[in-house]
Amino acid sequence: MQELVLPTTEQGIQMATGVALLHDPLLNKGTAFSLAERRALGLQGLLPPAVETLEEQAGREIENIRRLSKDINKYTRLMGLHDTNETLFYRVVRDNLEEILPIIYTPTVGTACQEFGRMFRRPRGLYIPITDRGHVAQTLRNWPHRDVRVIVVTDGERILGLGDLGASGMGIPVGKLSLYTACSGIHPAQVLPVTLDVGTDNEAFLADPHYLGLRTHRTRGEEYDAFVEEFVMAVQENLPLALIQFEDFGNANAFRLLEKYRNRVCTFNDDIQGTAATATSGMISSLRLVGGSLRDQKVLFYGAGEAAIGIASLIVSAMVSEGASLEEARQHCWLMDRNGLIVKGRDRLTEHKAPFAHDHEPITDLQTAIQELKPTALIGACAIRGAFTEPIVREMARINERPIVMALSNPTSKAECTAEQAYKWSDGRAVYTSGSPFPPVDFGGKVYVPGQGNNAYIFPGLGLGIVASQARRVTDKMFFTAAKALASLVQESDLALGRVYPPVSKIWEISATVAEGVAEVAFQDGLARIDRPDDLKALIRSMMWDPQYQDYLSAR
Numbered sequence: 155m156q157e158l159v160l161p162t163t164e165q166g167i168q169m170a171t172g173v174a175l176l177h178d179p180l181l182n183k184g185t186a187f188s189l190a191e192r193r194a195l196g197l198q199g200l201l202p203p204a205v206e207t208l209e210e211q212a213g214r215e216i217e218n219i220r221r222l223s224k225d226i227n228k229y230t231r232l233m234g235l236h237d238t239n240e241t242l243f244y245r246v247v248r249d250n251l252e253e254i255l256p257i258i259y260t261p262t263v264g265t266a267c268q269e270f271g272r273m274f275r276r277p278r279g280l281y282i283p284i285t286d287r288g289h290v291a292q293t294l295r296n297w298p299h300r301d302v303r304v305i306v307v308t309d310g311e312r313i314l315g316l317g318d319l320g321a322s323g324m325g326i327p328v329g330k331l332s333l334y335t336a337c338s339g340i341h342p343a344q345v346l347p348v349t350l351d352v353g354t355d356n357e358a359f360l361a362d363p364h365y366l367g368l369r370t371h372r373t374r375g376e377e378y379d380a381f382v383e384e385f386v387m388a389v390q391e392n393l394p395l396a397l398i399q400f401e402d403f404g405n406a407n408a409f410r411l412l413e414k415y416r417n418r419v420c421t422f423n424d425d426i427q428g429t430a431a432t433a434t435s436g437m438i439s440s441l442r443l444v445g446g447s448l449r450d451q452k453v454l455f456y457g458a459g460e461a462a463i464g465i466a467s468l469i470v471s472a473m474v475s476e477g478a479s480l481e482e483a484r485q486h487c488w489l490m491d492r493n494g495l496i497v498k499g500r501d502r503l504t505e506h507k508a509p510f511a512h513d514h515e516p517i518t519d520l521q522t523a524i525q526e527l528k529p530t531a532l533i534g535a536c537a538i539r540g541a542f543t544e545p546i547v548r549e550m551a552r553i554n555e556r557p558i559v560m561a562l563s564n565p566t567s568k569a570e571c572t573a574e575q576a577y578k579w580s581d582g583r584a585v586y587t588s589g590s591p592f593p594p595v596d597f598g599g600k601v602y603v604p605g606q607g608n609n610a611y612i613f614p615g616l617g618l619g620i621v622a623s624q625a626r627r628v629t630d631k632m633f634f635t636a637a638k639a640l641a642s643l644v645q646e647s648d649l650a651l652g653r654v655y656p657p658v659s660k661i662w663e664i665s666a667t668v669a670e671g672v673a674e675v676a677f678q679d680g681l682a683r684i685d686r687p688d689d690l691k692a693l694i695r696s697m698m699w700d701p702q703y704q705d706y707l708s709a710r
């Protein structure tokens with residue numbers, strides 16, 4: 155073996171040789187190492203003789219994945235690939251995104267989180283237990299990459315609609331960050347999944363010998379807040395350009411932490427704000443089918459948690475930007491939670507629900523609420539399977555020529571109604587969107603392709619816009635801009651199928667467009683930490699990492 159001056163890769167990752175190179179997922183190319191590389195990098199004999207291209211490797215992988223009948227086994231195989239060869243993993247994901255998205259994210263990732271302790275093979279991301287308080291900065295410094303640009307952090311309290319999964323929720327930050335790379339090209343060395351382990355109140359997990367998190371109940375109150383504060387400040391010091399995305403925190407903490415940090419650091423909450431932008435975009439596009447403006451709509455939310463309040467708040471902002479007063483705009487949004495309609499005078503209304511409490515008699519059931527309020531749009535975010543029953547959907551279709559029905563709860567098993575039910579019970583008139591994907595529906599001789607209000611339409615592009623402009627804050631204006639950018643890409647051909655989102659296969663273009671809009675807001679509003687480049691579009695495109703192997707010998 156010739157003498158080696160070990161280079162760094164294009165992303166500044168220190169090269170390795172021999173077995174260490176094969177075991178480094180960011181550098182490994184497997185059978186795609188050329189003969190010259192094998193000789194120079196100490197790989198001779200460690201690989202079968204054939205030299206393959208990335209495309210040949212990717213072809214084999216997707217064939218193997220398709221051979222598996224269960225989605226959870228596909229997930230395991232894909233995670234194995236993620237852990238051994240990231241370039242190949244992202245090539246396969248990018249080239250088959252529509253097929254693979256439901257496996258690496260909702261719904262399959264939900265099952266993977268539930269089975270995390272049993273399926274565990276190899277750690278990914280940073281686990282920061284509250285027992286390490288006082289040492290969080292040191293833990294962050296153990297992460298091998300210094301140019302981290304996006305962190306997704308969870309405390310596992312509200313994983314999808316599945317509840318408290320504690321440290322088993324790590325699948326969510328890992329999954330979301332793989333979407334950042336697959337959908338907007340943020341390099342895998344620039345993302346960091348984090349679980350803040352503060353215990354779990356999931357009794358089944360606490361009794362499960364395979365549970366891998368802290369075996370205590372959740373810490374709450376001041377101690378919890380001090381721990382999160384230590385984490386956020388440690389990120390500012392050690393990874394100063396990192397955007398922090400809060401993900402799947404319980405309701406009470408999610409709103410509080412967002413308010414606490416949104417004007418102090420570069421952060422957002424995807425469950426609240428990302429969902430809001432995705433759903434608002436869906437509303438904007440639905441109106442092209444339904445007619446009328448946003449201000450003509452009356453929206454009834456079933457569920458008044460992070461998703462619903464986030465969406466209602468952004469719809470209100472959108473109506474205000476159309477000229478409505480704040481009070482008038484709020485009157486167009488009505489919310490129901492587990493205690494019924496949110497009305498003035500109701501007991502114990504939290505701060506974030508209060509703006510949507512209107513003068514009305516209490517109503518406890520959804521059908522009566524629909525009959526009384528006559529909403530044009532019904533948005534489900536209550537994580538209750540089948541909450542939109544046949545009489546509910548029929549009532550919406552009786553009141554409206556084209557009722558907007560969004561059944562956003564995830565995973566699929568929690569959807570308020572399926573696509574088929576929505577089309578059938580509305581005689582094909584519902585403009586339907588779901589949170590998890592549903593297959594096309596053949597009804598009355600017409601094929602409907604339901605849109606999936608997948609947050610992946612927004613957060614990867616939004617994050618890229620933040621990274622590209624090095625924005626110091628994430629603002630509501632950025633989310634509204636992102637929603638409009640996404641809606642602008644919906645074609646008449648999409649609407650003809652009943653789909654109010656562009657196809658996921660266009661995600662690269664979608665993310666670039668969203669990123670450009672978001673970065674432009676950062677520049678205009680003085681939030682960017684760099685000067686605006688003359689050609690913003692070109693800057694953004696140049697930052698999107700397309701999974702291709704690098705020739706390590708030419709890099710030396």
Ligand code: NAD
Pocket residue numbers: 312314315316404405425429432456457458459460461462490491492493494534535536537538562563564565568588589590607608609
């Ligand atoms: P959350 O826990 O913050 O809120 C749930 C809400 O449902 C609460 O207001 C609760 O009172 C209400 N609820 C519970 N039982 C009810 C009942 N019987 N009747 C009426 N309301 C009831 O959760 P969240 O973050 O708002 O998420 C809710 C669901 O939306 C989850 O399934 C989540 O996966 C899904 N979601 C989907 C998307 C998307 O499609 N893009 C994005 C975010 C969240």
